[in-house]
Structure formats: C-alpha cells, structure tokens
Amino acid sequence: MTTDGRLLRGERTRTAVLDQALLLATVAGLDGLSLNQVADALGVSKSGLFAHWRSKEALQLAVIDHARAQWTDRVIRPALREPAGVRRLWAVHLSRLRFYEEGVLPGGCFFANAQFEFNARPGVIRDRLAVEMGDWMTFLTRLAADAIALGDLRPEADPARLAYQTESLGVCAVMQAPLMGSASTFGQARRALLEHLLLFATDPTTLPELT
Amino acid sequence: MTTDGRLLRGERTRTAVLDQALLLATVAGLDGLSLNQVADALGVSKSGLFAHWRSKEALQLAVIDHARAQWTDRVIRPALREPAGVRRLWAVHLSRLRFYEEGVLPGGCFFANAQFEFNARPGVIRDRLAVEMGDWMTFLTRLAADAIALGDLRPEADPARLAYQTESLGVCAVMQAPLMGSASTFGQARRALLEHLLLFATDPTTLPELT
C-alpha cells in the first residue's frame, strides 16, 4: 500500500483501457477485439496490457464487467427514479432505447452483440454472458410483476411474457437501427411496447404519452 | 464450357464449401470464418477455395446468397402452403422458430448473427445484409397487411408494427435460446405472438391453437 498517486496511475490506465476495449468490442466483436488495436488506440504498448490482464480472455471478462457497470449507470439507474409500476417498466424501455439512439457505443449494444457472437461457443465467456442475461431478464420480470401487483396492469398479464416482449422489442431495435434507419426503428420499438402496455392497462389514462 | 462431368464436380465442391462455410459462419461469425477452417473441415486445400472465390469477401457474399436460399427453402416456402391471412403469418413464425429449434445451423440464425456482427462495420457486406433485412421485413409486412385486408385482423392493426412485433419475438428467441434454455424460450416466443394476434383478431376462434 503506497500513496494515492501511485495507485491512481495504474487505475487510470486500467479504466482507460476498459473504456476503449468496450467501445472497440462493439465494433469488431468481443472476440474480434485485438490487443494491438486497443494498445494503438490508447498509445500504450501491447505488453502494457498484459501487465494488467494476463491473457486476452481475462481482458474480455473485465470488459463484460465494465459493460455491466455502464449499463447499470446509464440505463437502469435513471429509470429507477420513476415510481414503481408500469411507469418504471416504460422508463427502462425508454432509457435503453435512448442509450442505443445516442450512440453511446458505436456497435449499439455490447450485450446483444456478444450474445449473438457467443451463442455457439461454449466456454467461460459464454457462461458469464448467460448469467448477465439471466440477471437482466429477472430484473425486467420483477418490474412487470410490480406493475401488475400495484394494479397498473390487469392480473391476466404474465410478468415473464411482458419481460420477454420488452426485451424483444429492444433487441430488435438495436439490430435494425443501423441498417434500416434509426428514427423509424426506435419509433416503432416505442410504439409497439406502448401499444402492448395499453392493451393490458387497467387505466389507460395513467400511461405516459408517446411524444 | 467443358463436359458436364467437370462442371458438376466444380458445382458439387462449390455447394459443399458453401454449406460448410455457412455452418461455420454461424459459429465463428461471418468475419471470424477462416478459410483454413473451411478447407480443413472439407479436406480440400485452402488455395482450392481461391479457385472458386477470388477473395474472402467474395466467399462471404456467396455465403449470404446461400443462407438466403436456405431460408427461403426452409422457412418461407413451407409457410406459403398455408392460406393467405393470419394463418400464413402465424405459419412463418412457427416455421422460423422450428428452424432455430431443430438446430439446422449451430449458431441459430445466420442473418441475426451477421447483422449484429456488422452493425458497425460499413462496407459491401453490411450493405448486402441491409438489403436482405429490408426484403424480409417487406415480406412480413405484406403478410400482416394481407391478414388485415382479408378481415382476419381488425383494421386498427398496423402492418408494419405487426411485422416488427413478429420479427422481434423471433430474433429474441434465437438470442436467448442457447443461453436461457430452448424449450421455455421458444414457448415464450410462440405464446407472445399468439397472444398479440388474438388481441387484434376479428374472430379469435379462427386462430390456430397453441399445442
């Protein structure tokens, strides 16, 4: 344990590398990610990277952590400011689509990309991605269940199915946006969930308006 | 122009290579696809591949064609045997999910994988994928429009939104199935679309039953 200054230098590098690697991973793929690229983009040496992570796989796992932290910060946390119930579920959908739309990551969604990339490659990375996806679906399902329990949505609505619906519309949006046009795709994704929620709403007037 | 025998031999090789390359592309990615792998898997030399396609990119484009032909054969054509209207839209959803479920391609869906892989890589391949996706969405939209025009679905239903809904549920299914369990995921994708169609059906009793 030494002074703060020394710890900070290594920590700053670490964060800078993870930021860059996350960004590049959404373009080239988590596996297509090359240490050369990361090192060059940051102006550090490739071997400097090995000082922080002993292997490419170790870096990839760190990138997954980093992506999760970013997702929590930028998508989940802001939505939690909305009151529990259907408004919160809707807020998550909106903040997620906004995350894509703002181009925070050039490749759109780190997790969607990675899950498609690794869907047929067993191993440590795929296992980690499965955990992340499980956590996310659990979160969405809980939001949907809350919306029903609080009386915003009718009891016939199924939380797991609502979660699946929400996730579907979000994933499809980030897939189609760069190829089919951003404005219309995200608009479609918003209207589709709003329409769906309206069909199950106990009182449609409480639902947020689509701009 | 030579004898049929020679033409046939070349054609057989060509098809065998494309089958193998398509399969491997869904595992390693269309870009992660390596000519070494393809050549080894087929017991031919790598330079033999260059005799058929002058570059890796040319092979990748041929693989896209091949994947489209397979999709038409195995997903679209069987569904077209159903009568036009909501039954046909439903049949496309089912035959698509069956295609995934049977594991025809180890990586699930060639097109979904490739679209996520190339969503941030401009170039010839991405442009081709955009065309394919456009054609597919046009097809789904036409099916939905038919279902409304024929009176199966109420006029308030929006064809483009129905197409988007259908596509969403299919894409999400193939993303989640390998990581979240196949049976429950595909079941969810089927029930979700059926539920959605029922909400817009003029006469719910005409709708197919979920097994």
Add this chain to the structure above:
DNA sequence: ATTATCTATAGATCTATAGATAATGC
C-alpha cells in the same frame, strides 16, 4: 485443383527501464 511460399498480424513472453518510495547508514 495442389504445393510451396509470402507478408501481415495475432496473442504471448522476456528483458530492460523510468519513476517513485522504503530502508539504511552517516
């Protein structure tokens, strides 16, 4: 079609060193 070969680049490892601090002797 094959064999041999070329160039570029991947991940990985080794050795060296800059800059800072800790331990030691005066």
Add this chain to the structure above:
DNA sequence: ATTATCTATAGATCTATAGATAATGC
C-alpha cells in the same frame, strides 16, 4: 544521502495462423 526495491510500462522477439499468390500438375 545512498542503496535496494517496487510498480507500471516499453521494446524486442517468439510461434501460430491469417489471407493471398505463384508455380505446377492433371
């Protein structure tokens, strides 16, 4: 004040493999 030590990083290098090409045989 000097020496030893620690942390973070650079440069050189290794092996494997990528896509690609030229020469050759059938």
